[in-house]
Amino acid sequence: MALVVGIVRSPEEAFRASLGGLEIWWKTVFPGLLPPLMLAELLAASGLLHGIAALGSPLFRRLFRLPAAAGWVAAFGWTAGLPAGARETARLRERGLVRGREAESLLLLSHMPNPFLVIVVVGSGFLQAPAYGWAIAAGLWISGIATGMLWPRLSGNESNTTEAAGEPPIDGDVSHQPSGSALRRAYRAMQEARLADARPFGKQTADAVTSAVATLFAIGGLMMMSAVLLRIVQTALPGTDAWLTIPSLYEMHLGAYASGRSALFESAPAKAAALIAAALAWSGLSGLLQARAAWSGSRFPWPRFIAGRLLHAALALVATYPLAIAAERGWFAPLTPVWRGFAGPLAATEPAAGPLPSGWALLPGTTLAAVACLGIFVLLALLAALISPRRRGGDKRPK
Template sequence: MARTILYAAISILLVAAIIRQPDEAFQASLQGLTIWWNIVFPGLLPFLVLFELIAAFGLIHGFGVLLKPIMRGLFKLPGEAALPLLLGWLSGHQAGAEATAALRRDNLITRSEGQRLLALSHMPNPLFMLVVIGAGFLHRPELGLFIAIIVWLSALCTALWISLFGERRAKSLSKDQKTSMLDIAADAIVTSRDRDGRSFGKALGDAVSFGVQKLLIVGGFMIFAAVVARLALPLIVHALPNGIAELLLPALLESHIGAYAAAVWQGPGVSTAVSAAAIAAVLAWSGISALLQAGYAITGTDLKLMPLIWVKLLHTIHAAVLALLLWKPVQTVITLLPSQLTDATEAMLQDGVTWSRPSNAYEAVTALGLPSIWPYTLTAAAVLAIMFAAIRVISPRGKR
């Protein structure tokens, strides 16, 4: 009852704030939409479609058999967990969460394994770190690479911690000892493919429809978070030291705007190293918006959101500490890179955009001329087409 009243009161306050500041609300929603269209939609759609096709053709089970020793040894997870990990690290939060939820619905992982896998696969989009942050926000592609390395290393450190407390399943794999792994994988693919039964065209259509529907929901979460962050700023700006509110609020709610807030953060003692550490911490946290997206993805399963939040907090601490500790060694290595390489990368990624520093993070999206990931969808589409062809070739048809 109390929670319902609280939610109702918050909703009324948000409506009142939008009525009082319609222009601010509109600009914030437009910024959230711009981020979603330029970064999230082209970055996520190919991977969501690909996962659905891989699931339809039974390859998840085949990969699970082949990768079982590696996943068990490193993360105490079944082999099927490799695919959500790969999708989360290559595409972003939503792809990892959706793939994890799909495995849990099919009972391919236990609840505790699902909780660990959800945390491990909940990662920022690498193209966002390398392209948008490195070349767009910071105008130094090598710093985007540094931040990406820190986020990945801190994720592995976090995975090490949580895997130490993970459950071990009994090993009853006598069949593996008598039959080759490839034969077992082929049998698993055939069984799963026959159980699904959809044609390639039907599976592709369902995959595209599923991906677009999920991305529309993601866009709604992002726009809502951007509006809340903008409207709530006047309430806390006077309660915190200079510049902290402009960083803390967007970082707490939405990682894309929060990352830019950390990039332009200015204040006493705020060096490039501190700014990079703040960006890494924001990306590791991912924002309440991305956490709610994961919560929506796991709806209908017995997976819970609160364990993910605790793991993301641990990931945030690891990212900030590692960034400060490794700043000087990594910068020494980066200086050895050919200057022509970084200059050419920056010129390619900027695509002729003239940049001027906005006064705050909320003006960043439109003033910056946000670098778009859409040009890279051509490459993703080509890779996807190759994967489609490979699926048709290697997918066993079974006995008719």
């Protein structure tokens, strides 16, 4: 009701704020995240993430006290970004492969922002400093691993409870089998996952586009609603900067955008980068609602999930600050040319201060990204052909 009253009282401000959120989404978030989301879906369909999870399953069980089947969910969540981790965690929970506290720990571990969002959109687009994007991404990954290690021990999660019950593997995860080398087990997991998918590469690509666009439209809608809410809060607090602390609580994209244009980033960029990392780890109320929407079935563990996100945010703040100082000194300089200029310069100081230069218009950066995506598509097609279903010995064909 308060939001409705605010829109009725200031319709012009609400419209401008909504348009500003749309511009940020269309000209930075959409072009920056569409290719990575598509590639994440194709990597999952090709079985590559299953192979990676099979390789790391012994270390995964030892560090995070989760069954081997959970490794695939963590790999997919870290690659595709939220809410993919919550969706796959719910799927494992429905199949009985994770239960109780294990599902909560896996949900917390796999709820991560897309790495391309951090490096391309936040680093190159919002901050105009790709080095800070790499520092924030590294801080998020380090703190995510630390949170995943601490949370099961703090919550009393027992190790390998579901595997002890003799549950079957998911989607060809054969990393629990003792026979064969690690690489052979990883290859077998990739092949089984590819067989279980059974879609041709063209169908996989079309489904990846559909899924990525649907996810981005949901993000865009949340950004527009959050922008309207934040503008109303800003109108209620005129002449102050208190509203700058609020965007990160509601929506992580708008929070990163506002923090990158605050006075703090101009005076102390390392501290601002650490705060952005904490905001991305928290993921905002919109990120929490996305995870809840993807969590089908029984009651969502709201108190423990919020507590885990706050723990991750605190650890991200601590882990990112020294990395951001290192970025100031040029330690990440060898990594920045690849992403420089991809998202486009954002010269506006406010979302509603006029049109933003589009990331689509920067031909060199987008051309590089398009060529890279095309190369990955070709490699995935070759991989799909390599591990395609083979005929058994009983199938005799004329020579």
